[in-house]
Amino acid sequence: MSPSTPPTLLLVAKAPVPGLVKTRLAADVGDEVAATVAAAALLDTIDACTLAVGPDRCRLAFSGDLVAAFRADEIDTAATSWTLTPQRGNGLGERLANAHSEVAGPVVQIGMDTPQVTPAGLLAVARGLETADAVLAPAEDGGWWALALRDPSAARVLRDVPMSTPETYAATRSALQALGLRVTAGDRLRDVDHLADVAPVAATAPNTRFAAIATEIATRTADQVAAPFTVRTARTYR
Incomplete structure (x- = not known):
């Protein structure tokens, strides 16, 4: 990748609709709280992408109904000037392969499970393409986040x-190498799948919307944790 060729950031995500998103987390906190998370x-991920490359180079490939999603108006505003396409x-x-097929390279694809990601972190992944054909950034659970x-x-x-x-990262890397690609690793991040992931991830990104929700969850008792709550304020990204 030439320094003069900025990447396209491809965010592949589910619309945060209760019962259809974060189902493993929902087993601990309920459908509505999981959708709020x-x-x-x-x-937060939309903000990081926009700050990294500008909205004109950002794409959201989504599944589900964004209109019915929690915080739908905020998502619509945050993704202004993005290209939105259904998965x-x-x-x-x-779905990942098809989303990539609609983009010209270079591309950095991420999901919505790492709200601690920063613009600098995204650009660091992109810079790896200056010396490699692919950059695969591992997640702590054996998958990958970028x-x-x-x-x-x-x-x-x-x-x-x-x-x-737990073998998704290794299998993906092997599949890319089987094409003859030079593959390098990006930084490792923890993604959010379970309740145990929420507090550690929030601690690494204290000024995010995600951290605000994590704080509210942490203050609840076991009997309260699955009760819906209203987001009172939108946090300013970092």
Whole structure:
């Protein structure tokens, strides 16, 4: 990647609709609180992408109904001038591959599970393409949180990679290398799948919307944790 070629940031995410998002977290906190957490994470991630490259180079490939999502108006405002497209495909690997197929390279693709990501962190992943064909940034649970590609067509290998397993990172890296690509690793981050992930991730990004929601969850008793709550203020991103 030439320094004069800024990347496209591709955010692949679910609309934060109760019952359809963060289902593993919802098992601990309930559907509505899980959707509130997801909405905050999505908004913080949108902000990071916009600050990194500007909204004109950002794309949101979404599943679900954004109109019915928690904090729908805020999401609409935050993604102003973004390109929004529905996801296509049956499994996650197929949806990721299809989302990449609609983008010209270089591309950095992320999800909505790492609200602690910063603009600098995203640009660091992109800079890896100056010396490699692909950058794969691992998550602590064995998956990955970011994939940068010089040529987005290489994402076709994701169709056959088992997703959401402890071996997803290793399998993805092997599949990319099987194409003859030079693959380097990005920084490791913890993603948010379970209640135990919320506080540690929030601690690394204290001035985010996500951290505000995490603080409210932490102040609740076991009997209160699944009760819905109203977001009173929108935090300013970092």
